[in-house]
Amino acid sequence: MTLQNESGSLESHLNLPKIKFTQLFINGQFLDAVSGKTFVTIDPRNGEVIAKIAEGDKDDVDLAVKAARHAFDNGPWPRLPASERGRIMLKLADLIDQNVEELASLDALDAGKLYRIGLVAEIPAAAENLRYYAGAADKIHGSTLRMAGQLHGYTLLEPIGVVGHIIPWNFPSQMFTMKVAPALAAGCTMVVKPAEQTPLSALFLAHLAKLAGIPDGVLNVVTGYGYSAGAAISSHMDIDKVSFTGSTEVGRLVMQAAAASNLKPVTLELGGKSPFIIFDDVDVDKVVDLAVRAILYNKGEICVAGSRVFVQEGIYDKFLVTLVEKVKSWVVGDPFDPNVHQGPQVDKNQYERVLSYIEIGKKEGATLLAGGKPAASKGYYIEPTIFTDVTDEMTIAKEEIFGPVMSVMKFKTVEEAIKRGNASKYGLAAGVMTNDLNIANTVSRSIRAGIVWINCYLAFSNSLPYGGYKMSGFGRDMGMESLHSYLQLKSVAVPIHNSPWL
Ligand code: ADP
Numbered sequence: 001m002t003l004q005n006e007s008g009s010l011e012s013h014l015n016l017p018k019i020k021f022t023q024l025f026i027n028g029q030f031l032d033a034v035s036g037k038t039f040v041t042i043d044p045r046n047g048e049v050i051a052k053i054a055e056g057d058k059d060d061v062d063l064a065v066k067a068a069r070h071a072f073d074n075g076p077w078p079r080l081p082a083s084e085r086g087r088i089m090l091k092l093a094d095l096i097d098q099n100v101e102e103l104a105s106l107d108a109l110d111a112g113k114l115y116r117i118g119l120v121a122e123i124p125a126a127a128e129n130l131r132y133y134a135g136a137a138d139k140i141h142g143s144t145l146r147m148a149g150q151l152h153g154y155t156l157l158e159p160i161g162v163v164g165h166i167i168p169w170n171f172p173s174q175m176f177t178m179k180v181a182p183a184l185a186a187g188c189t190m191v192v193k194p195a196e197q198t199p200l201s202a203l204f205l206a207h208l209a210k211l212a213g214i215p216d217g218v219l220n221v222v223t224g225y226g227y228s229a230g231a232a233i234s235s236h237m238d239i240d241k242v243s244f245t246g247s248t249e250v251g252r253l254v255m256q257a258a259a260a261s262n263l264k265p266v267t268l269e270l271g272g273k274s275p276f277i278i279f280d281d282v283d284v285d286k287v288v289d290l291a292v293r294a295i296l297y298n299k300g301e302i303c304v305a306g307s308r309v310f311v312q313e314g315i316y317d318k319f320l321v322t323l324v325e326k327v328k329s330w331v332v333g334d335p336f337d338p339n340v341h342q343g344p345q346v347d348k349n350q351y352e353r354v355l356s357y358i359e360i361g362k363k364e365g366a367t368l369l370a371g372g373k374p375a376a377s378k379g380y381y382i383e384p385t386i387f388t389d390v391t392d393e394m395t396i397a398k399e400e401i402f403g404p405v406m407s408v409m410k411f412k413t414v415e416e417a418i419k420r421g422n423a424s425k426y427g428l429a430a431g432v433m434t435n436d437l438n439i440a441n442t443v444s445r446s447i448r449a450g451i452v453w454i455n456c457y458l459a460f461s462n463s464l465p466y467g468g469y470k471m472s473g474f475g476r477d478m479g480m481e482s483l484h485s486y487l488q489l490k491s492v493a494v495p496i497h498n499s500p501w502l
Contacts, residue, residue, distance in 0.1 A: 028216025071217030267475030427469030
């Protein structure tokens with residue numbers, strides 16, 4: 001691990017954005033919060049304030065829901081020809097592409113994400129996500145049914161109504177489009193609450209949505225805290241569905257609030273503790289590369305992080321030697337620097353949380369093979385950290401750390417790998433590394449997780465549904481499954497008189 005830019009000397013070359021939008025976006029207007037309150041968003045590179053942001057709470061959520069309800073009940077959006085909705089979404093996708101530098105830099109500044117990855121991968125992926133659902137907008141249809149008696153039956157797929165999207169801070173722009181795009185295609189209207197750590201790109205995307213021609217009231221953004229603005233969304237009596245991505249603890253609160261209010265359906269994409277299972281027959285160099293990216297991508301702040309690495313005994317020692325070498329060349333530093341692999345954790349809370357898990361790992365008897373400390377004297381940088389001699393019962397093997405911390409475990413047999421891989425309350429993702437087709441098939445079928453990657457990891461695509469088993473949640477983002485979660489099915493029956501066939 002090498003550290004770049006401890007002195008901050010790069011600052012003058014960085015592509016730092018100007019902050020243009022700091023207010024709530026309701027009914028097509030940027031507005032202060034009703035209370036007039038603001039909160040600060042912090043630069044994780046140094047702990048300094050980036051900007052003051054309007055602090056929306058229940059009153060602001062009420063206004064946003066009112067606007068969304070009006071746009072749904074009376075506005076053009078759900079009534080447009082679906083292809084026209086698609087056309088406007090394509091325009092938004094083009095605007096995202098035209099503003100890729102600005103969006104990538106807002107997320108780098110707000111979340112410590114790598115600017116270069118935002119530029120070439122994550123922001124373009126957000127635009128592509130919109131294009132995928134824009135294309136699907138006019139392909140939403142039900143079925144015709146053969147009913148008993150002189151009856152004709154059919155089903156209609158209708159937009160579910162006003163949607164609340166509560167999103168996390170680890171992929172601010174991509175999460176925004178991942179939630180918003182299928183709901184827009186379905187003809188819904190919505191209120192988005194970005195995480196309090198990362199409000200900037202959501203407000204900029206709202207501005208682009210207006211430029212693209214999305215009618216006022218269809219897409220509203222309320223920035224603010226989870227316990228106030230977020231809770232107001234999940235408990236709102238006039239929101240028809242909530243889609244949430246975040247921690248399992250908060251997912252539970254969202255579901256409780258939904259049940260206690262108007263029984264709105266919820267989609268929950270929650271935590272993970274994903275097994276990355278490596279069998280003896282692989283190319284160790286290549287697999288180490290993948291294992292490193294599986295845990296360190298986005299500084300481990302990704303719910304599918306391959307945090308439990310199971311290595312079969314025959315290659316275990318070689319794997320560890322190669323892993324340590326690889327991690328030595330992993331550069332932690334300023335996320336705007338193109339040579340850096342890992343930026344700072346998103347905020348002080350997460351930084352301290354990750355460091356405290358590292359301490360717990362040491363206390364419970366795991367061996368610290370690499371890293372384990374802060375990686376800079378200022379900012380929320382943490383060294384890539386590897387533990388070995390980790391048992392399945394240790395806290396670091398059970399709880400989601402959400403940071404650059406890998407636990408490596410040794411195993412002997414396929415059965416053992418499956419059993420231990422499944423020994424988690426979570427079931428979000430898994431990786432299986434082998435050239436043996438039978439093992440790959442057996443393990444991928446046996447692992448209880450919403451997504452299994454064979455000889456790859458973090459392979460996402462708009463068409464690939466994504467979500468969890470067990471306490472990783474339910475419902476799916478991406479794919480046509482996500483679109484369907486913003487639709488509801490109406491069955492229609494009508495008598496047919498004098499049909500020659502009846
Ligand atoms: P993390 O623990 O990874 O920060 P959270 O689950 O706390 O993730 O946050 C994810 C999103 O949920 C954020 O937008 C946050 O503001 C929101 N949130 C937090 N608490 C609540 C709550 N009680 N009700 C609704 N949303 C909440």
